[in-house]
Amino acid sequence: MELITIIQILDSTVRLATPLLLACLAGLFSERAGIFDIGLEAKMLAAAFFSAAVAAMTGSVWLGLMAGIAASLVFALIHGIASITFRGDQLISGVALNFLASGMTVLIARDWFNEGGRTPALIDGGRFQEITLPFANALADVPVLGPIYSELLSGHTVLVYVAFLAVPATWYILFRTRFGLRLRAVGENPGAVDTAGISVVRLRYSAVLIAGLLCGLAGAYLATGLAAGFVKDMTAGRGYIALAALIFAKWRPWYAMGACLLFGLLDAIGNRYQSLELLGLPIPTQFMQALPYILTVVILAGFVGKAIPPRAGGQAYVKER
Amino acid sequence: MSLPKWADVVLIPLINLLLALFVSGLVVLLIGEDPVNAMQIMVKGAVGSTYGWGYTLFYATNFIFTGLAVAVAFHAKLFNIGGEGQAQLGSLGVALVCLALPWPHWALALPFAIVGGALFGAAWAAIPAYLQARRGSHIVITTIMFNFIASALLVYLLVGALKAPGMAPESARFPEGTFLPNARDIFALVGIKFARSPLNVSFLLGLIACFLVWLLLWRTRLGYEIRAYGHSEPAARYAGIAPFRIIMITMLISGALAGLMAVNAVMGEQQRLLQDNVLGAGFVGIAVALMGRSHPVGVLIAAVLFGALYQGGAELEFETSVPREMVLVIQALVILFTGALDNMVRGPVTGAFLHFGRRRPKIDPAE
């Protein structure tokens, strides 16, 4: 395989991994605080629609981004109200929100644009533009490193860089700040946090809202960066793949990046090659599509080291004597 | 501090449902339609004619099976989100049975199709069940993953081995000997005119399934063990109930029930294997089980309600600018209010009962 092919595949990997990574980090914040979030899909989808819709109407991708984040935050808030305030089942709340987003986005899309559940295609200022890193063009001809810099590292939209910078940021927040200490504590033993005089409710809401923010970025990137507009159910299970990546990463930021890049790579290869052969055996594309899910099951089965979720995950906190 | 039973099983679900419908009404209002009018169209469309009833009960049949699947698993405290995938595999099982022989008569084909659907559905539930029971892998996540894998598997088969000549990724049409008697034909036998609809004998199968599930859960030792395990695993172990056995059996029953949906949808209506033949019914089962409080009678009522919702939703799209997705929104709101926001209603209702009810002296539950 030629270098340029490899770089193209990796470039596409980075793009495809970006929404996964943002959503995965969203899940990381939420689940580290003890709130299971299978509604990542919902928040991304809502953000994708509203960012595209507002970008289409105003012509400004930044306003779109704001709208996307706002929509995602609303969904996060509902999840918080259900699972923190009313101590409802976090999984059921997530399931409900996924349906809600899937139905609402199309419903509103039809009402606003009357284009069968999609938004108009975004042009110019309605999309995020690719950023060319300094000297990218000048260095393009340097062998090996040149293409890597100019093709692979340069030329992405701003959200891609945000996503990858979010990884060290997440690590720092989680392991080097007071907030992170408390966040991890509330996911392990909320009783310890409560008796230390810290509000469990406020901490968990912050975590859920950070998840909302990150999912907002992920959804906005899908509709205004990766694609040019919203189409029905455009997240196509990415929220679940992000969840799978989170488990794969055992709830750790750097590993999350690795897992998302891996799943992005699978996606990129699947997109590029309609038929693949490995050691003379043809691999159906459907297998490539199902691979992230299969890998997650294998991880969950504990054949590749056991994934232990935060101890208080999924349980509402009830004060007890 | 416990509520009277009737409040728990009737009043609270009813309030939850009304809240969900109220919010749905707001959504309808938001997109510029009259919610009262929309409601009328839906009710009329769903139950205003034998045509409407036919579709309502046809959808309800699907939801009975997927709802029972979720409900049975709930009793063992297992959240089976995999009904969708298990139903897909069930459809494969039913299709393989139907395509295997030139069946002479439906009555001969039906038992085999039932076995095929149940077996395949159960098999698809078996792997997540095993992983949960032996390796502690969270069944919610594994069953979600298995939904995606099932759909990839079905696509693979329908563009490959099972593909019929032509463009569409679908199987050949089933032989005529597998066509199930339709409601119209059955009613015609007794001289009643019933409009053409996909409602077929599988509905009766659904009713039988409800009864059998009730019998299983509340009248058999296995059901007793399933419920006991669902309440407390250490207690089950103490009582000599093997968790592994319960998880496996419960999930096999659950998967089989989900798989049986295909008898109605694939054998009863589509009469061929399509790429997406479940159409979200596996997920509706979650809403149905939640609303029906995991009781077969509740599931039956909730399934008919959701059947009416689906049929009414189709009519709504036909007559107004409210698209079909409205149904999805209502479904989401029902799950949200009955499943996740239950305490929002339960708290005030319990308070009201405490306040207005007779202040019977209660014994302090142990500290």
Added chain:
Amino acid sequence: MTGHSERGRPAAPDAPAIELKGISKAFGTVQANKDISIRVMPGTIHGIIGENGAGKSTLMSILYGFYKADGGDIFIAGRKTAIPDSQAAIAAGIGMVFQHFKLVENFTVLENVVLGAESGARLTPSLSKARKLLTELAAEYELNVDPDALIQDLGVGMQQRVEILKALYRQADILILDEPTGVLTPAEADHLFRILEGLRAQGKTIILITHKLREIMEITDTVSVMRRGEMTATVKTAETSPEALAELMVGRKVLLRVDKAPAAPKQIVLDVENLRVKDDKGVERLKSVSLNVRAGEILGIAGVAGNGQSELLDVLGGSREATGRVTLNGTDLDLTGKLSDARTRRARGIAHVPEDRHREGLILDFHAWENVAFGYHHDPKYNRGWLMDNDALRRDTEEKIAKFDVRPADCWQTAKNFSGGNQQKIVIARELERNPDLLLVGQPTRGVDIGAIEFIHQQIVALRDAGKAILLVSVELDEIMSLSDRIAVMFDGRIMGERLPSETTERELGLLMAGITDTDTPHTVQEVEANLAERHGKVQ
């Protein structure tokens, strides 16, 4: 956050450190605290004693801002203080050591101490500051603990120290301890009391919640008694006696000893040889346990919780696999495989009253009648062919309810709505009415009111007198001493020795419980602790 800021409370030496006036609290229809008032002077140790469910923990939870009182006032150092949450309690100088520790297991000691009392948004400076302070505190109060150890690697005694350090780090002047000795050996408890005395000498005020009369007499200056949510008396400890306190607790004269005739042991019913059990992590929980129980005797297993007693009951009861050899009436029991389950054990004539009725013994959401079949639901008399015979089951339940005086006598009542004592009676009725050859019984009177305790003890003794073998596990040394005909002490998965109740003392049993077998020579607390620490190191 307020780790070391000035609280600026006036020094008023004559004002009580804490004064509660007319505190009331109801949960639904249950009145947990009724118009409670107490005064605790600074620099004293004040005991609060009462039965389970008397409302002690609720009262202290109100003081710590965990619950909001329905009425009443709290005064700290003479000043009326509102305590809406734990933050306010901490700010008012109150620290609490809960019965179930509130520690993050996979955090270090240092992180746990700092949590909630960080000095800034960045963690590193907070931690280094805390490390210094922690070293000082540890030296001042003899509370040595490795700041970098993970909580999950520490024994319970050490974990308790971390809890105390947490409170001191927050500059607590008032320390509340809820049943602090429940998980400690007598020697560890002694050490804890020395620490508390040291704190008192430094002017700290301590509230000790317990249900053990002995501890009250040993360490407190004053004591308040609670019964059914009410404060029945507050007295100087020096001016009262255990008998008087017990009477105040229960509201009538209490028999502190069990009436029983000498045992008449016959043939060996249960014979255990070389029993070994490993847990999920591969740690050995039972290390070659051998013992036997004869017909017509009660063998009591003494020991601090977590030394293998639960595993022993689990294995014999059939909910855990093991290696070794166990015979019942001379025939082997399967210890692994399908026939090692609880159902088979029951069929062989072993009944089991589990240690934790909420976790194991009952399905709390089932009706009383469904619980009466629990474990015996395969019994032909409860079944008709494929289906269960619920009518027969209900009839049987009504008989048992009448015979064991379960209240309310309603077989449709849900198990969770019975009081602790009545729940335990349902379990006892179910297991004893089987007329088993061997009865396994764990913590028979935990969380049970004194009236029911007497009844349950009588039932167990009656079964013994009927010639059955009984294996009793209890962490209450008093219960072991008064019920057993023979006592075996467990420590670290081993039987450390057997004694006759008439020929031993609590001190001797206490040393055995800490793993020290040469009980004749004197031992210091440090030795006992070293022994316990070594054992914990091995467990890890």
